[in-house]
Amino acid sequence: MMKPLKNYNMPRQFNINKATIGLMLLIITCSFLISCAVKNKSAQPESNMNFNNKKILMVIAPKDFRDEEYLEPRKIFEQNGIIVKVASIQSGVAIGADGAKVKIDLTVSQVEVNDYDAVVFVGGPGMAEILNDESMQLLAKKFYQANKLTTAICVAPAILAKAGILSGKQATVWSGVVSDLAAGGAIYLKEKVVQDGQLITASGPAAAVAFAEKIIQSLK
Template sequence: MRRGIILALGLMLTFSLFSQTKKVVMIVAPSDFRDEELFVTKEVLESKGIEVKVASLEITSIRGMLGKEVVPDLKLADVNVDDFDGIIFVGGIGAKFYWRHPSALKIAQEAFKKKKVIAAICIAPVILANAQILKGKKATVWRSEAGRIKEKGAIYVETSLVRDGNIITASGPQAAEEFGEKIAEALLE
């Protein structure tokens, strides 16, 4: 009897350790995020069983560059890095808003220190560069912003997607699906 209880508890513990859902937050600009970079990436992650939350400045409907809308789940100010396995910065012209935003930079720095998966697409890798976490790291970005990440010490690679350790960068909307796949792969390792 005792042996059966111990075995059952052991199996329950093992199951709970392996069934923990990974969780990410996708940070989007208050306007003009790139639709595919949010929605395609989110769809890929959710198809892999990863829980996705969306954060922005306010919890009000925001519109992407192509017209699709989203209502964030939480405010940027309420993002607690400890609640997530990964932090994702979505691009689009609106992402410039976060390039020097104190909360965005702090989230990126804290996630880096805690060895979380950190990802950024399109022009959003500039946020990571300004947070000083791309120094000596290989990264990509929307081509027009390559100089900005190189200025901060990144090793720019002209390609659609780069993974350097826990940091994943992609160059734009054409890479959204691959971006989601690579993030899922990193989270599920």
Template sequence: MPILSGKKVAMIIASNGYRDEELEKPREALLSSGAKVVLASSSLKEAKGKLGGSAKPDILITDLKVEDFDCIVFVGGAGSSEYWDNETALEIARKAYNEGKLVAAICIAPVTLANAGILKDKRATAYSSVVGKLKNKGAVCTKEGVVTDGNIITADGPQSAEKFAAALVEKLSAK
């Protein structure tokens, strides 16, 4: 039986400008490990990746029910800044964290977690241009490619997408 059989993951992507490999590598790893993956976005229109890829969201973030998932992943890319101050996205991050779910973000998406208040006093990483935003919200930033602190996983960008994917599978398989 696949190690993530029965696990359900929501991956939140920008409607425009998500980073292709930050979606594809984790999604492939999760699916091949037996997890069910649902794509959520602010629009149900086909989302466009920075490198030319596309993805069709399954649900709107406003319809995402945290209790239905074991893990919430905020996918990076320039477009993911649309969620930094989006109250629905912030509430999803807070609720998932408070319910003990695995919460993950890569590239500039960890800013959403920081703005939700869940990175305070947590070790985290992000794309170099936004590390200051995490520190301003109390995160303890490192220069590691992928950081796991409790039920939070953060990664610094596309160069760490495979390690991020492996960390997601490892942490979810232990839950």
């Protein structure tokens, strides 16, 4: 006749080890989850936190502005959490040289300089036609005198020169209007992007990304 099995109790040491292992696994799991959370947080662009409530005014010609000089910087600005508004000498919808359509938020005469941290004058053949517009030059001067970041790309640095704010300053510009910088007393540098204090200038569409990145760095 088979003997009944004895009630076998695990040794106390085994039970303790099992509990210890469980606790270790719990600690490891928690550490992993915390690490992932920290990593995800650090992976978020730091600039989004730095640039909350920052605003940039982009100024374009009502027609034939250079599309990439507007589109590429705007994309970079907005990716960094910056609010972008667009101004021109006319209200309505501006049409780029390559067909981009942009709704104008306000006219140049409606701009309140203190509402913005920087101004960006966009170039293009349309801007070349209005370099002598007094309202554009006055806007550039107001931003500069308010110690705001005052920037321009392609032919648009000529507006800064005509506004009288590039005298004795280093700057670059589209090759076709270098003479306008010289007439305004600027020190012309044949480079893609040039910064002299609160002034940032760029030579053309090939410099659009570097131009935007320099503006971002200067707003930090």
